[in-house]
Amino acid sequence: MSGGVARFEVPRYTLEELRAEPQRLMHYLQAPDTQCTEPNAYTSADLSLLPLLDERAEHPDPKEAAEHANHANQNALHVLQNVETNLRAILSSALGEDYNDDDLVETLQRLTEQLQVSTSKSTTQQHEEADDAPSETLEQLYIARNCTQLLAEADEVEAQAMARTDDVHAQMNALQRLTILVDGVSLSQQKDGLQFPKRAREELVRRRDALYGQLERRYHTALREALQAMHWPPPELENPDATKKREVKPVHILGNSQLEGAWSDVCELQLTGAELGLCGAPSCIKPLPLVSTSEIPGSTPAQPGSDAYVPLTAASILFQPILLRFRFHFDSDRSTNRLDKPEWFLRHMLALVQMNSELFAPAPDAWHPGGQIAELTRLRRPTSPDQPFRKRHILADTAAELLHNALYPLRKKIHASMPLLVSEPALLAHSIFQYLTFDADLREAYHPALMASDGRGAVRLADDVLGNDTWFKQWLDGERVFAQRRFDAVLESPTAWTLVQADTLTNENDPSLDAVAGPTRDADAAVDALTTTLSACTLTNILAGVTERYQPLHSLAQQCAFVIHVQRPLLSQFEVRLSRHMDAMEAMSSIFSRAIPGEIGSLDASSNNEEVRGTKGITRIMKALLSAEFVRQQLEEWSETSFFLDMNENIASLDKS
Template identity: 25%
Template sequence: MDDNSTRVADYLDDRLQTLGDLDSLHDLLATITTQHGLLKKQLHDAKRDLHDAKDAAHAHHDSLAQRADAFRHEQADIDRRLMVITASETSDEAVPRFAEVLDTLHRLDVATNYVDLLAEVDKLSKQAQAKLQTSSEAALAPYKQLRAIHTRLINLQEDAEGAAPQLVYYVSKITHTLRTKILDAFSAQLEHTLKKIRWPLPNATIPAHLREEWETAFVKLLDLQSPELEGMNYANGPGNKVKLPPVLFPMEVLVQPLEMRFRYHFEGDKPTNRIDRPEYFLSHITTLLNDYSGFVNDHVQPVLLRHFRGTDLALNPVYIDAMSAFITALLPMLRTKIGSLLPKVAGQPQLLSHLIHEVMNFDTDLRDTWGYDAGHGVEGWKGLSWEFLVQGDWFGRWLQVEKDFALSRYQNIVEAPDFGDLDYESVDPKATKPTKGAIRVNDLLETITDRYRPLTSFSQKLTFLIDIQIAIFDKLHERLQSNLEAYLTMTTSLGRAMGGITKEEQERLLGVEGLERLCKTFGSADYLERAMRDWSDDVFFLDIWEELQDRARSPTSNIGTMTVADVAGRTSKKVESDDMEAGSLFDETASWYARLRDRSEKIIIDTLNSNVREALRAYRHINPWATLGGPSASSSAAAEPSPTAELDPLLVYLRTTLTFLARALASAPLRRITRAMLTTISTVFWENVLSRYRFSTQGATQLHADVLAVCRVVDKHVGPGVAETGLRKCLEGVKLVGLPVKGSPSSSSSSTSGQDHQAKHDDGGGEDTEDWDTEAWGAAEDGGEEEPPSVVVAQKAKHHPGATPSFGGGNEAGAAAAAGAEEVLGLWEVEKRLFADNQAARDVLDELGLELLSETEARALLRRRVELAG
């Protein structure tokens, strides 16, 4: 059985598997018939397409054959003709001979054009010279034609990559010679007119009968120069090769006598020609501008406006503005003078620095006073200083001179005897005091800024900033850092042993003398860090920062000779990030000084804390608190307990230390440092006194007096409320541990409580000890102590309006009298509620105005009362 029969059998077996499939046999046959018809149609279309493709292929082959035959006939014809023309036996020999003939014809054609052009040039030159003898105005027409030929040749030579140099040179020479003759003739006419008005007298003026002659002579020179001006595009060029603006011919004539006077004064042996006084010849130019501005504006400006109005040249201030044209005409003599002076002062740093500085000031004066931009528009005039520093390559030498001067001045500052003295007079009395050296270094850096502020080159300004200013900041930071490290070395045991520091010297270093050394570093770092932040807001440094951002975004990723990473490491890391808006030029340096300031502050705090702990050494080892007795009946009820004798070292240390710190530091750092020190004092009181010993009523009174003594010293030197804030938890603990044994429910009952307690004491009643302790505490409270600390008073008043809480527990009578009918909680009631549950404990602590004490701490403290000891 063949493949077709097999495929048919398989198909029928697949479609007719059951008896039910026979019912759809007609549908199956119809489907097969339809598919068969489609396949036949597709076969027919395919045969037709194949036939068409074969016909097209045959036709294309016939066409190619015909074209190839035609090409062969044409090639044979060309070969035959070449052999006839060149008398060659073969076409290979004919082709080079034919090319040689064509080349000869081309050279001949070029030579013919050369001769024609030269003839035209010679004709125009002779024609112009002939007319110049009779009428100078008539000579302008052939000169302009000659000038047009010259301009066209130069443009063609540029396109032809420097072809025909001899031709261009010859035409240029002829054109220049003719221009010189015409220029001399026209200049003579203008000079003749100027002699009539006695130029260059500053008060010269042009009378009415000479105005036409003046304008005619002036305009002739402008007409002569117009072809040159129209083809000139001096403002465009490489960044360090900018062309200079042209001087108008009539302005050259005006300036000639002024230039002769300038050379007489500043190029001979006159006293005014001094290499150490460049301001002499620069101020002379400024004087000329002031003296002749009236004449230029009155008589030159109208002529320029009429001549250039409506032309493209009117858009350039160097042509249309008379004062700008006058300045442009004066600058060449200055360039000559400065160019001759620079080599003479190159070996004398002070003279070189002075010269460049004066030239930059002169440039600034021309820009600001006279609005001179040299025709550069928005970019502005770079200045004479830029021409010599960049184009003349003097910047490197000048930068080194300025750097040596700055570093020398810095060295003199740091070697001065009073370099490290705190300056209490140059800053606000309430500000942190820097050293005199830091102020002088800041003044030096500001002077350096003023010296390079007039520079127009971004790379030059950035180089000055990094190589000089930031370098000096780095040197001073290293010095301050080394001073800090030296202090740490001298105040450690190992440092004393290795450095030979005596115990007396160490004690001085740990006292006010040591704090003064630390405050010098702190104050200097703070002062200079703030100065850098202020500089970052200066428009000058903001412009540098914005330009730096633009350069950093450019594809080259280089800023002058430095990479972006190099600049970022010296200025701000944000230069390399996308978020550059919040950065500034001094981010890196300022952050170093900020870290040095913070470290100095930490060392000050550590020193104070160490000394405070040492001053409290004896105090924390005494234990009179449970055994102190009450005052005798004959003693005054108003007497306040004196501070404990063992507390005197701390009070003396606080007085001396805070007296100095209050002068040396601003309010904010003084309060931060004081709060840190008070935290240590509070910790010592809490851990070594309140949490360690038991207290009688009088013992709590004495502790209260000691804490208030510390508060008085601190508040006196730092400010009200500082001590109470720092010792607040300690004060709350003193108040809790000194609660009166019995409370006072009303003013009437409290008014007689003192008499009842005294009677019971005298009669030997069963509550002698309890009431005597209560009375003793009250006597201390009424004995003229200061008002309770304001912070805790405010907290108590918040919970109980109208109440006056009392620290240290105490006198029911005094508390009730002060609070009207306010209830004063007693020891037993507080103890009962405090130990009931946490909510009751929190409520009673709130009523007492004790916010920092937790329930656990309050319960532990209350157990320190001798009354509750059992």
């Protein structure tokens, strides 16, 4: 084999080159060309003639030549095997599950066909995309044209509304048409990079809201001017405290055409805005009864005075002048605005509710007349005969409007003062007591406060305040500390274990006890003709006073909190004190007895075991027994009252659930 002869070289194509020109795969299967065949033949002939040549001929050693040829052959086979392995790996990666490991030639042919088909599809897809481009552009032009038409129609609607400013019906129609145009620009029409529908919708929304705001300002101003023209409110309604002692003349607001027209316009705008989703529906509007019970709305109306309640705008405008005196006295730096006198502004607002109750009297049903506010709100004007009766008629709970306009300012004022009250436990307890009293007085003086909101009643000021966990805990801690200090003061008194009459807290042998026991009098906790100790009687009075604090509460958890954190610790402390005294008696030790503070009976320095023997010992035991028996009897009597029976039933129902 000559060293200068060229040998057959295996093709070395990359994967990208094979994908670009699939026909190159056939180069791996072709035989060597003729230029490589002849040198190979000469080499074989030379090898076969080597034994016949002269040993002196200048020729390589046959053995070495054979080994060299064999080595070259092995290298060529190794290269071919590597090429085949790489080719199979490339085919396996390209074909995946379709790769056939048995027949390499068939696999190469199938891959070539697939590449040709893929190239054809890619070319076809490019042509289709080129064909779709004009259609997509045309669709965008159609969307732009539709949006332009909607904006042009909006201009026409606004022009018609401006030309007929005195026609309420035309204004409402314009507002409805603008809302329909807003809904006509569907957000689903937005394509990638196409912002025209979005901008058109934003412009239509802006125009609709601008028209609604303009009508709202105009109608509200007209109603205020109508009220001022009739000198609203009368002095007797503005200052109820000054008119309590004299007869109040009835107020007449019906029959004033200017007021009736302005009132109906404001109501019409609010109800139309509620239908279009521009504002909340008034909570006082009641749907008329339906024939089909399946159509009765299931939502519960909001409570008057709450944040969720949506007031009737016309009624709020009417009530604003009535609240001017309230704001002047109790929302300013006047001397009447005192933090320690919440009963002043509560009493004033209660008088306002009572004074205006006749004006805001609700209609009993859809056919009988009600108060003047109910009659003003009853019919929507302008009305169209072709509208159904349910669309033209309004049944409003005007009593709920009166309660909301009175309670909502109170809630805001109370919330503003709570950060100052929580730092003063005494003022906080006094204020909460006044809130509880106001809630009870309001429901007693004005019965719709109980039946508003489908029987849920109006908002309770005390529940609104105590619904805040921080404020409730501050109040609870203040009551606990006050009760504990009062009980400790009695136990540390030298007269703590003096026998007294439970009904009068007096001692026949020591009249001076009247002055000591005077502050602890409580007739509700007294029991006739019972003798007990002053400490036991004072304990029951304290427990009864605490019960009065939490009895008006409507939360079972809050009631139980007072029992657990205020009343039970006092009972436990008293029980421990009695047990310690009885242990001292049992030990019969005067030294141990003197070491107990607040002991039953005083011992001087010369006392001995005689103090716990005989009549003196019996007296000490009887005082402990009378104290325990009196407290036990009081607890049993309280457990049979309706309040604690209801409380026990509520707790039992929780255990069952």
